[in-house]
Amino acid sequence: MTHGHGNEELTSVEDHLAEILGTITPLAPAELGLGDVDGLVLAEDVSAASPLPSFDNSAMDGYAVRVEDVAAAAAENPVTLPVTAEVAAGDTGAYALQPGTSIKIMTGAMLPHGTEAVVPVEWTDGGAAQVAIRAPAEYGQAVRLAGGDAKAGEVLVGAGTRLKPMHVAVIAAAGRGSVLVRPRPRVVVLSTGNELAEPGTPVVPGRIWDSNSFMLAAAAREAGALAYRRAVVPDHPDEVLPAIEDQLVRADLMITTGGVSMGGEHDVVKAALQRLGTIRFRKVAMQPGMPQGFGTIARPPAAGGLGGVVPPGANTAAAAGERVPIFTLPGNPVSAYVSFQVFARPAIGALQGYDALGLERVQAELTGPLRSPPGRRSFLRGVLDRARGRVAPLTGQGSHQVATLGKANALVIVPEWVVQMAEGDTAEVLVLP
Numbered sequence: 001m002t003h004g005h006g007n008e009e010l011t012s013v014e015d016h017l018a019e020i021l022g023t024i025t026p027l028a029p030a031e032l033g034l035g036d037v038d039g040l041v042l043a044e045d046v047s048a049a050s051p052l053p054s055f056d057n058s059a060m061d062g063y064a065v066r067v068e069d070v071a072a073a074a075a076e077n078p079v080t081l082p083v084t085a086e087v088a089a090g091d092t093g094a095y096a097l098q099p100g101t102s103i104k105i106m107t108g109a110m111l112p113h114g115t116e117a118v119v120p121v122e123w124t125d126g127g128a129a130q131v132a133i134r135a136p137a138e139y140g141q142a143v144r145l146a147g148g149d150a151k152a153g154e155v156l157v158g159a160g161t162r163l164k165p166m167h168v169a170v171i172a173a174a175g176r177g178s179v180l181v182r183p184r185p186r187v188v189v190l191s192t193g194n195e196l197a198e199p200g201t202p203v204v205p206g207r208i209w210d211s212n213s214f215m216l217a218a219a220a221r222e223a224g225a226l227a228y229r230r231a232v233v234p235d236h237p238d239e240v241l242p243a244i245e246d247q248l249v250r251a252d253l254m255i256t257t258g259g260v261s262m263g264g265e266h267d268v269v270k271a272a273l274q275r276l277g278t279i280r281f282r283k284v285a286m287q288p289g290m291p292q293g294f295g296t297i298a299r300p301p302a303a304g305g306l307g308g309v310v311p312p313g314a315n316t317a318a319a320a321g322e323r324v325p326i327f328t329l330p331g332n333p334v335s336a337y338v339s340f341q342v343f344a345r346p347a348i349g350a351l352q353g354y355d356a357l358g359l360e361r362v363q364a365e366l367t368g369p370l371r372s373p374p375g376r377r378s379f380l381r382g383v384l385d386r387a388r389g390r391v392a393p394l395t396g397q398g399s400h401q402v403a404t405l406g407k408a409n410a411l412v413i414v415p416e417w418v419v420q421m422a423e424g425d426t427a428e429v430l431v432l433p
């Protein structure tokens, strides 16, 4: 969908995102040890090779018995049985329960052959040579049957799952020491601008501290990537392209900020990359974040390998000649932030074969009015109170107003065709991660 906007054609947010996701192919999967897979996306179905649990065992500390032998047990009239053995968790010996006897058993221990129920120790006097049992037990009492958790062959964790601690537990419980996962995408962030100074250096009139590259590296990590920040690159045509090319050996995705607006010769990122012909610069029907660039750039041959230590889970299969997706985001910090969340975050997901990395959307009632330009989708910083279902738009919505960004936990979406909303209206809200 395109919108007339003066004499400019705007690309819709959806079309731009669809083109990005259509360009990205997931990274090749790698087999990784279970200690290094949390947060990564599973690239195979993990199923139970054997039933879980694989043997009948006791759910409690107690006494293995036959139901008939304790049928008459009562608090005022306990049944006393001899205790012929004791079996603990991990004991692999073969035990058999003879009628009229009991075997002391611990939680997780294999059931002796012939066991019909486990009487919890709390119902007994806890005896060692013989035990007084104060209550009858039903067949299967406190028994965990083989396959009672999962059947053999059952898929436990499906391909495409982002592994959380519970998934790691299940995979380990199924006996797998390693699994196929998509590596963490390596994202290189680089900001351009003659005005940019490193945070930590003294303030100089006319200059500002680079916030974008730190913000985007942090956002990329939050999205599951390994992020590297390249120091500020000045607005010089001879510096931008080499700086980008230098980083490509360690990038599965690149993000630049600045230098892509309509300001002509100072917009050196656009000037330098436009010549390559593989990156498309366009105006997207949104605010903030209208000037967007996206495309791919060929990875040059690596000079001396990766060098240094490669973190577990990093993509190391990247080859020279492959094409690295690159985002050129606008320089205003709020524009860069919103652009990242709307476009780059799902792209990082796509590199991991994960399609659920978009931001969560909720509906909330506006606590104040807001305005939006015609023909563009606004993403306005707000404070969402989920418990009350309300969102308060913040004042100071300029794209440079990073302080307001620091107060926000949500973005209020104002659709393209809506130019104002009133207090009490219901708005669509993106929950910020």
Ligand code: AMP
Residues within 6 Å of the ligand: 191, 192, 193, 195, 196, 208, 209, 210, 211, 212, 213, 257, 258, 259, 260, 261, 263, 330, 331, 332, 333, 400
């Ligand atoms: P540009 O997209 O290069 O025209 O920059 C637009 C605005 O964003 C200008 O006010 C820049 O000073 C500002 N800006 C650009 N890059 C950064 C950055 N890395 N951190 C903070 N502000 C920036």
Ligand code: MG
Residues within 6 Å of the ligand: 192, 193, 194, 235, 258, 259, 266, 331
């Ligand atoms: Mg600039």
